[in-house]
Amino acid sequence: MPAAARPSGFLSGLAPVTAGVLAAGAFSFAFLSIAGRVLGPVDFAPVSSLWAMVFIVGPGVFLPLQQELARVLGSQRARGGGGAAVRRALVVAATLVVVLAIATLAVGPWLVSSFLDGRWSMLWCFLGAVVAYAFAFTARGVLSGAGAYTQLGQMVALESLMRLLLAGAFALAGLRSPTAFGAAIALGPALSTVLVWWGSRERVRLAPGHTVAWRELTRAFGWLVLAALLMQLLANAGPLAVQVLEPPAQDGRAGLYLGALMIARIGLYLFQAVQATLLPNLAELAATGRLDDLRWALRRIVVVSVVLVVVSFLGGLALGPLGVRLLFGGDFRIGAMTMAVLASASAVYMLAAALNGAALSVGAHRLSALAWLAGCVVLVLAFELPGDLFTRVDTAYALGACTSAGVLLLRMPAALRGYEPVLATPTSGPV
Incomplete structure (x- = not known):
């Protein structure tokens, strides 16, 4: 090498x-x-x-x-x-x-x-x-x-x-x-x-x-694959659901929905870059036994995520439809409320993804898989809610993301209590 x-x-x-x-x-x-x-x-x-x-x-x-x-x-x-x-x-x-x-x-x-x-x-x-x-x-x-x-x-x-x-x-x-x-x-x-x-x-x-x-x-490959598949399913099921559920007279709405989803998930793309730094830091905190620091980091993640949900909702409401038209053309017209719900749901999904990284850092692979499974079950069930097509799919995405984030939030304290650090003492030096 x-x-x-x-x-x-x-x-x-x-x-x-x-x-x-x-x-x-x-x-x-x-x-x-x-x-x-x-x-x-x-x-x-x-x-x-x-x-x-x-x-x-x-x-x-x-x-x-x-x-x-x-x-x-x-x-x-x-x-x-x-x-x-x-x-x-x-x-x-x-x-x-x-x-x-x-x-x-x-x-x-x-x-x-x-x-x-x-x-x-x-x-x-x-x-x-x-x-x-x-x-x-x-x-x-x-x-x-x-x-x-x-x-x-x-x-x-x-x-x-x-x-x-x-x-x-x-x-x-x-x-x-x-x-x-x-x-x-x-x-x-x-x-x-x-x-x-x-x-x-x-x-x-x-x-x-x-x-x-x-x-x-x-x-841990089985749990990792299950969690990763379900995680990707929750994030990307929207266009597939629209394609299946759309009435014949509204052909092409899956394309409209993907355009809306791409704009709504701008923050999620940026989060993928942040995640490259976040996950190794969480893993080091866990491995070196600095669990109090890890808990403090998770509290900060939750607070920032709550603020981001509110900002994303308002941003999607005010600028989302314009962003879709600018990126994809005038034929791609989407409602402001659809964009607001999509953007805020994506922010909740980011919280779930961050908590998922914390779960993996303490070896809670089963918790990770079960959290995303719960989110996907809620997602599928919510497709049957009343309302127009985009409202149903938006709501399903939001409820699924909230479910996965909620399961991880509720179960992380127990996962931290049961974790055995890899190293006996914390390492020193910059992270």
Whole structure:
């Protein structure tokens, strides 16, 4: 492993990762803006459904693999090993791809008719994205575990940049097919992996290292995958629900809803960058036994989140509809109350995500999964509430996020009391 890839401190390397996350958010907004303007609300609807499906399944299944691989490689970093762990991670990734492909093809007709506007080509784009993400998240795990944070940040940003460049090329070429933009969604992670992994002069080279037991790589994998899938489902179910529940006379509202959701979740994109700093700090506080400091940090998170909910509601009410029209075009018209509820629900979701990080930092993987399960159950049940389509879906998202955050808030004190710190005494020095 090159010396340049070694981290110099506990939180070193967060700057390039944070920059990559912020750039990825900006490029994603630009990609969806181009797609929405080129296709219009009706043809944009299957693209919005594909986007939701990809970001439920991709990060939901493979992000835990990245996290576990990074953890194992981090423990071997000083000895320059880890090659054996990577080979086992690739076997896990390939197995997950096969399972997901079989499951997808088994329910393919339903997915195509319910979510993808009858376009089988969009289902192939989804399967392509699954394969691409399997290797992309494995590569990210290697880069993260080896301390190659600059390359990791580049990979995160390049994924969205590749989509944006492809969308721009398609728009200039006069392509007006949802499938073209679906292909761009699938190709983004594939191209970013190839460009960063094979094009970098500082490629990470790992010695075989000691043999890694399967249990060491997958000890909490089941709970992590369940929690990550449910977490992504709660965040991205809205466009899929609109696609299923919309009356035939209102075709294309899923595209409208994704446009609204993207604007409402601007704060959530920024939070992903903050989370890169937040989660390691919480994990260090827990590992070093500074549980009083951890409780104080959680209280601050709750207070800031309450303020953010109020600000998000007012901001969505005043500026949300204008933001949707500016980004996606005049055909994308959305109500002010829809934007206000969506924005405030996203702020509650951020609170739940922060509390989830605290739960994982003290090893409460089961609590994490159960909290997101409870939120998703409430989400599905709330779709049956009375009201117009967008009101029902907005309310369901808000109630689901509140449920997950509430479960985590109520159960975190018990999780903290039952936690055994990894280190006997707190470490000193800056965090």
